[in-house]
Amino acid sequence: MDAAEFRRRGKEMVDYVADYLENIEKRQVYPDVEPGYLRSLIPEEAPLEAESYEDVVKDIERVIMPGVTHWHSPYFYAYFPTAHSFPAMLADMLCGAIGCIGFSWAASPACTELETVMLDWLGKMLKLPEDFLAGTEGSGGGVIQGTASEATLIALLAARSKIVKLIQTDHPDRSETDIISKLVAYSSDQAHSSVERAGLIGGVRMKKIPTDSKFSVRGAALQKVLEEDRAAGLIPFFFCATLGTTPSCAFDCITELGPICNAEKIWMHIDAAYAGSAFICPEFRPLLNGIEFADSFNFNPHKWLLVNFDCSAMWVKKRSDIIGAFKIEPLYLKHDHQESGNQSHWQIPLGRRFRSLKMWFVFRMYGLKGLQAYIRKHVGLAKEFESLVKADQRFEISADVVLGLVCFRLKGSNELNEILLKRINSARKIHLVPCQLAGKFVLRFAVCARTTESRHVREAWSHISHLASELLQELQMGDLYYVCCPHGLTFTLLLQFFLLFIVKMYVCIVFYLFHFHSFVHSCCIFMKQNQILSIISLSFLKALFLTQHSCCDEISHQHSLTAIVPK
Numbered sequence: 342m343d344a345a346e347f348r349r350r351g352k353e354m355v356d357y358v359a360d361y362l363e364n365i366e367k368r369q370v371y372p373d374v375e376p377g378y379l380r381s382l383i384p385e386e387a388p389l390e391a392e393s394y395e396d397v398v399k400d401i402e403r404v405i406m407p408g409v410t411h412w413h414s415p416y417f418y419a420y421f422p423t424a425h426s427f428p429a430m431l432a433d434m435l436c437g438a439i440g441c442i443g444f445s446w447a448a449s450p451a452c453t454e455l456e457t458v459m460l461d462w463l464g465k466m467l468k469l470p471e472d473f474l475a476g477t478e479g480s481g482g483g484v485i486q487g488t489a490s491e492a493t494l495i496a497l498l499a500a501r502s503k504i505v506k507l508i509q510t511d512h513p514d515r516s517e518t519d520i521i522s523k524l525v526a527y528s529s530d531q532a533h534s535s536v537e538r539a540g541l542i543g544g545v546r547m548k549k550i551p552t553d554s555k556f557s558v559r560g561a562a563l564q565k566v567l568e569e570d571r572a573a574g575l576i577p578f579f580f581c582a583t584l585g586t587t588p589s590c591a592f593d594c595i596t597e598l599g600p601i602c603n604a605e606k607i608w609m610h611i612d613a614a615y616a617g618s619a620f621i622c623p624e625f626r627p628l629l630n631g632i633e634f635a636d637s638f639n640f641n642p643h644k645w646l647l648v649n650f651d652c653s654a655m656w657v658k659k660r661s662d663i664i665g666a667f668k669i670e671p672l673y674l675k676h677d678h679q680e681s682g683n684q685s686h687w688q689i690p691l692g693r694r695f696r697s698l699k700m701w702f703v704f705r706m707y708g709l710k711g712l713q714a715y716i717r718k719h720v721g722l723a724k725e726f727e728s729l730v731k732a733d734q735r736f737e738i739s740a741d742v743v744l745g746l747v748c749f750r751l752k753g754s755n756e757l758n759e760i761l762l763k764r765i766n767s768a769r770k771i772h773l774v775p776c777q778l779a780g781k782f783v784l785r786f787a788v789c790a791r792t793t794e795s796r797h798v799r800e801a802w803s804h805i806s807h808l809a810s811e812l813l814q815e816l817q818m819g820d821l822y823y824v825c826c827p828h829g830l831t832f833t834l835l836l837q838f839f840l841l842f843i844v845k846m847y848v849c850i851v852f853y854l855f856h857f858h859s860f861v862h863s864c865c866i867f868m869k870q871n872q873i874l875s876i877i878s879l880s881f882l883k884a885l886f887l888t889q890h891s892c893c894d895e896i897s898h899q900h901s902l903t904a905i906v907p908k
Contacts, residue, residue, distance in 0.1 A: 350394055353398075357398070357401075365411055365415075366414055368411055368414065369411075370414045370417050371410055371411075371772045372407060373769060412425075413790050416797060416801065418772060418787050418789060419785070419787065419789070420787065421587070421644055421645075422787065422790070423649075423789070424643050424652075425647065426647040428699075428703050428707070429699045430649060432703070435695075435698055436699070443693040443694070443695060444693055457475050459701060459704070460483025460485070460656065461474050461483065466709055466712075467626075469638070470632065472658045474656075475660075480658070481659060482657065482660045483656040484654075484687040486653040487653060488535075488641070489533070489614035489640070490535035490539070491653065492610075492637075492639035493536055493581060494542060495687070495689070496608065496610040496639075496657075497539045497579050499662050499665075500526075500662075501521065501579070503665070504520070504578040505520050520576070521545060523576045524546065524579075525547075525548055525570050525575045526546065526579040527549075528550065528581040531552055531583065531591055533586075545578075550562050550566060556586060557593050557594055558582065558593040558598065559597055559598075560600075579608045579610065580598065581611075582609060585615045585617070588748070588777070588783075589778055590743055590746040594631075595609075595630075595635070596630055596634075598631070599633070599635065609635045610635065610638070611632065612640075613640040614640055614644060615640075615641070617640020617641070618646040618716060619744050620640075621716065622716055625744070636658055637656065640653075641654070642700065645719070645745075646703070647791070648699045652696050652700065664687065715791070719744075719793070723747050723787075723788050725798055725799075726747050726798050727749075730749045730802070736749055736751055736752065737749065740778060746785060746788075747786040748783045749786065750783050755781060757812070758781075758783070758784065759782055761784070761809055762782075770804050771801045771804060771805075
């Protein structure tokens with residue numbers, strides 16, 4: 342493909358993408374395929390000779406689209422949103438064209454510098470403390486990670502490196518292995534699974550702090566565990582607070598937790614992967630109060646700020662803490678401007694894409710007001726859905742609705758809600774995922790797509806309500822018992838099975854006794870006709886009769902026949 346064909350094909354692909362997104366709500370939101378579907382649709386090996394662009398494009402609809410979950414459909418309400426906008430897509434195209442690997446300033450000055458400036462722009466939108474901004478001479482700063490999972494891992498490893506160095510400064514005789522074996526990290530019991538994984542990768546214990554009735558970690562709960570662990574000879578060193586938990590969008594109380602972490606010399610990292618985007622709105626900024634106590638902070642513009650995946654923003658107060666943990670400079674990576682900053686020291690991989698281009702395009706083409714309006718629209722749609730749920734007495738809200746997530750369920754058992762969710766997703770008109778809150782099976786409704794409007798939310802609720810009505814109607818004869826008894830359905834099915842088993846056994850016994858009766862009658866007739874065998878036969882019948890009927894009475898030969906054979 343030369344430049345001329347690229348121009349032509351590029352325009353065709355833009356048209357295809359535009360048509361796909363304009364008509365995405367007409368597509369089934371969740372694919373109707375089974376695992377392994379794709380392998381049978383494509384050859385076992387790559388082609389030896391080149392194929393045409395037309396052939397490749399034809400296979401998009403034949404091979405790819407049947408297995409796509411349409412995350413940007415207005416009927417997709419699962420997980421959390423993944424951001425999406427035309428300016429970001431154009432920037433991604435430019436990023437791919439430039440194709441730089443920006444591991445250092447020398448590798449691509451624009452890639453390094455634009456990222457630093459964009460993180461300062463975004464930090465100012467959030468009204469972060471100056472300590473987190475790079476500016477021209479600041480000690481802190483921001484960097485783009487691939488995901489919040491990476492950011493949490495980086496923060497934990499930096500905290501581990503820092504505490505080991507501090508302890509070894511005071512106790513040179515202590516080995517790194519010995520110190521790490523005593524380290525303990527903490528998080529909410531509602532924290533994302535990636536936090537626990539960071540502990541596994543970092544080789545340290547990770548303890549979950551119990552949350553309150555609002556699914557939030559409070560200061561007293563953390564303080565209690567810290568005291569217990571220090572008394573046991575352990576070394577607390579890291580706490581990951583969550584603002585906007587994955588199950589229910591709950592917020593840990595960092596105004597209580599922060600002072601404790603600072604006093605105990607514990608690194609406090611804040612994971613606001615989803616909720617962080619909302620903090621650009623003044624009405625939601627109070628949710629970030631306490632940020633001044635944090636050592637690092639992260640959220641994902643690629644979730645809710647119209648910047649396509651991947652783009653996870655991370656800030657630290659002291660970038661030397663991060664760089665000190667990861668800095669390795671072989672001769673082949675050194676250059677004349679080492680002091681200008683190498684962002685590869687802020688991450689695990691060496692290579693870096695030019696991801697800040699997406700932020701630059703989106704921030705300029707939407708503006709702060711446009712981004713705020715987008716956030717507020719989603720929150721408004723979530724509130725609308727909440728009002729629809731509250732208006733139906735069969736349902737209940739399971740957690741406070743703060744941003745764009747609504748947690749709800751049918752009143753009653755977990756099994757009932759599991760069945761409802763299965764029917765919702767099996768219909769494939771909308772897509773939801775569940776969570777567990779206080780031992781209850783809960784449905785999550787997250788406003789995700791950029792194109793979601795009020796009519797889509799109302800259609801979704803109408804669909805959910807209709808399926809709930811069908812389900813409850815099917816259970817009408819036993820729904821009260823079922824709702825009151827958490828294991829009602831299981832018990833009912835077991836009872837049905839047991840009764841059916843009893844009936845079958847009864848039929849078998851009657852059938853057996855009937856044929857046994859006929860068999861004995863025939864034997865008696867035979868014995869009357871064959872006196873020679875009568876003694877042996879009657880002895881056999883008596884033994885068989887006593888065995889089958891557990892009759893151990895001493896009875897006479899004549900009485901036995903009278904009892905068994907009808908007259």
